[in-house]
Amino acid sequence: MSDSQSVSAAVAKLYNTYPFPPEPLLDEPPPGYNWRWNWLAAYNFCTGQKPQKQDIRILDAGCGTGVGTEYLVHLNSQASVVGIDLSAGALAVAQERCQRSGANRVEFHHLSIYDVEQLPGEFDLINCVGVLHHLPDPIRGIQALAKKLAPGGIMHIFVYGELGRWEIQLMQKAIALLQGDKRGDYRDGVQVGRKIFSSLPENNRIVKYEKQRWAMENQRDECFADMYVHPQEVDYNIDTLFELIDASGLEFVGFSNPGFWQLDRLLGKAPELIERAENLSERQLYRLIELLDPEVTHYEFFLGRPPLAKADWSSDDKLLSAIPELNPCIDGFPSQCIFNYDYQIVNLSTAEFEFMQACNGQATVGEILANVQLSLDGVRTLIKQQLVMLT
Ligand SMILES: C[S@@+](CC[C@H](N)C(=O)[O-])C[C@H]1O[C@@H](n2cnc3c(N)ncnc32)[C@H](O)[C@@H]1O
Known part of the structure; x- marks a missing residue:
C-alpha cells in the first residue's frame, strides 16, 4: 500500500x-x-x-x-x-x-x-x-x-x-502523543481527548477555546472525533x-x-x-x-470554469428590459420584514416591497416601474442585496 x-x-x-x-x-x-x-x-x-x-x-x-x-x-x-x-x-x-x-x-x-x-x-x-x-x-x-x-x-x-484552529491543532498533537501506539484507534482517541478536557484547569486556554467555540457540537462523539483525532488534516x-x-x-x-x-x-x-x-x-x-x-x-x-458571464446592470436600458424574479432563498415574503439569502433581517421600504410583489418572472423592470414608485438605483439596491435576480 x-x-x-x-x-x-x-x-x-x-x-x-x-x-x-x-x-x-x-x-x-x-x-x-x-x-x-x-x-x-x-x-x-x-x-x-x-x-x-x-x-x-x-x-x-x-x-x-x-x-x-x-x-x-x-x-x-x-x-x-x-x-x-x-x-x-x-x-x-x-x-x-x-x-x-x-x-x-x-x-x-x-x-x-x-x-x-x-x-x-x-x-x-x-x-x-x-x-x-x-x-x-x-x-x-x-x-x-x-x-x-x-x-x-x-x-x-x-x-x-x-489561524483559527491553532488550539485545535495543539489538542490534536497532545492526544496523539498520549495515544502512542493506539493512534488510529479512534474510539480510544475520543476517550483520551475527553479525559484531557475534563482534567485540565478550567482557565486553561485550550479548554476556554473549546467551551467558547465548539463544546455544543462536540458533545457528539462524531464531531469530537472529526475535530481532534483525524488521521489527516491540512x-x-x-x-x-x-x-x-x-x-x-x-x-x-x-x-x-x-x-x-x-x-x-x-x-x-x-x-x-x-x-x-x-x-x-x-x-x-x-x-x-x-x-x-x-x-x-x-x-x-x-x-x-470560464466562460462565466458576469452581468453588468449599470446601463439603464439594459436594466429596464431585464426580467426580475425573487431570489428563491428568502424567507417571510410577502412582508416588509424578511430574511435574506443569508438569514439576515431586511426591512423593505413600501416601494421596494411593491416592486418585489410585482416580480412574476414575466414583467420587465421597466413594466413594473410604470406602476411602482421606485428608482432604478432602488432596483439596483435590491439586486445588490440579492433579493431579486435578473434575466
Ligand atoms: C468532514 S466529512 C464532510 C461531509 C460532508 N461534505 C459535509 O460537509 O457534511 C468528510 C468526508 O469526506 C470523505 N472523504 C475523505 N477523503 C475522501 C476522498 N479522497 N474521496 C472521497 N471522499 C473523501 C470522508 O469519508 C468524509 O465522509
Missing part, C-alpha cells in the same frame, strides 16, 4: 467508525435553506444573473452522511445529483437519509475524489465541503474535480484555516489557499462569506489606513484581514 492509500484507508476507517455529520434522519425535506446549495441563488451570487438552465447536474464530492446532498436535491427541483465518498458507512447513512425524505433524484458511488473521472460527463455545480483538507494530496483532488466541472460551471469549496492560510486555487486552473469567483472579508469592519475608524490598503492586491488585502482577525477557522468560496 502506498502512503497515500494508507492515509485514505485511515480516513475511511475514521468515518466508518464515526459517520459525519451526525445529523438526525427525517421523514420530510430538511428545514430552511443554505443558499450555497441552491443553484439559482449560488449562480446569481457568482455572476449577478439567473442561470439559463435549471436541469443541471450536481456533484457532492465527499458527501459524508448526505446532509448537504439532501439539501442539494430538495433545493434544486430539476437537478440530478451524484454523491461520492470514501466511507461506505457514511454513504449508507446518506442513502437512507435521502430515501427517507424523498430526495430521489440522487445516486451515490463509493468512489474517491481522485477517481472522479470514472463518473460519466461533467457537472454544472460541484460541492466539496470539508473534504479537500483531509486528502493526502489536496492539489491532486482539486485538479481531478476541476476536470469534471462544465464550462460556465461553479464549484463551492470549504477548507480549514490554520490547514490553510490565504497564501497556501491561493496556491491550491491556482493549481486548480479555475477562476476564483469570491468567498461565500463575503461579510468577513471587508477591511472596513476592522479599520473603519482609520480612513488613512483604508486608503493605504487600496494599493494592495486582492490577495494581500485578504491576508491583511486574516492577520488582523485571526479567527479564520475555515475558508468557503466559489471557483468557476
Whole structure:
C-alpha cells in the first residue's frame, strides 16, 4: 500500500467508525435553506444573473452522511445529483437519509475524489465541503474535480484555516502523543481527548477555546472525533489557499462569506489606513484581514470554469428590459420584514416591497416601474442585496 492509500484507508476507517455529520434522519425535506446549495441563488451570487438552465447536474464530492446532498436535491427541483465518498458507512447513512425524505433524484458511488473521472460527463455545480483538507494530496483532488466541472460551471469549496484552529491543532498533537501506539484507534482517541478536557484547569486556554467555540457540537462523539483525532488534516492560510486555487486552473469567483472579508469592519475608524490598503492586491488585502482577525477557522468560496458571464446592470436600458424574479432563498415574503439569502433581517421600504410583489418572472423592470414608485438605483439596491435576480 502506498502512503497515500494508507492515509485514505485511515480516513475511511475514521468515518466508518464515526459517520459525519451526525445529523438526525427525517421523514420530510430538511428545514430552511443554505443558499450555497441552491443553484439559482449560488449562480446569481457568482455572476449577478439567473442561470439559463435549471436541469443541471450536481456533484457532492465527499458527501459524508448526505446532509448537504439532501439539501442539494430538495433545493434544486430539476437537478440530478451524484454523491461520492470514501466511507461506505457514511454513504449508507446518506442513502437512507435521502430515501427517507424523498430526495430521489440522487445516486451515490463509493468512489474517491481522485477517481472522479470514472463518473460519466461533467457537472454544472460541484460541492466539496470539508473534504479537500483531509486528502493526502489536496492539489491532486482539486485538479481531478476541476476536470469534471462544465464550462460556465461553479464549484463551492470549504477548507480549514490554520489561524483559527491553532488550539485545535495543539489538542490534536497532545492526544496523539498520549495515544502512542493506539493512534488510529479512534474510539480510544475520543476517550483520551475527553479525559484531557475534563482534567485540565478550567482557565486553561485550550479548554476556554473549546467551551467558547465548539463544546455544543462536540458533545457528539462524531464531531469530537472529526475535530481532534483525524488521521489527516491540512490547514490553510490565504497564501497556501491561493496556491491550491491556482493549481486548480479555475477562476476564483469570491468567498461565500463575503461579510468577513471587508477591511472596513476592522479599520473603519482609520480612513488613512483604508486608503493605504487600496494599493494592495486582492490577495494581500485578504491576508491583511486574516492577520488582523485571526479567527479564520475555515475558508468557503466559489471557483468557476470560464466562460462565466458576469452581468453588468449599470446601463439603464439594459436594466429596464431585464426580467426580475425573487431570489428563491428568502424567507417571510410577502412582508416588509424578511430574511435574506443569508438569514439576515431586511426591512423593505413600501416601494421596494411593491416592486418585489410585482416580480412574476414575466414583467420587465421597466413594466413594473410604470406602476411602482421606485428608482432604478432602488432596483439596483435590491439586486445588490440579492433579493431579486435578473434575466
Ligand atoms: C468532514 S466529512 C464532510 C461531509 C460532508 N461534505 C459535509 O460537509 O457534511 C468528510 C468526508 O469526506 C470523505 N472523504 C475523505 N477523503 C475522501 C476522498 N479522497 N474521496 C472521497 N471522499 C473523501 C470522508 O469519508 C468524509 O465522509
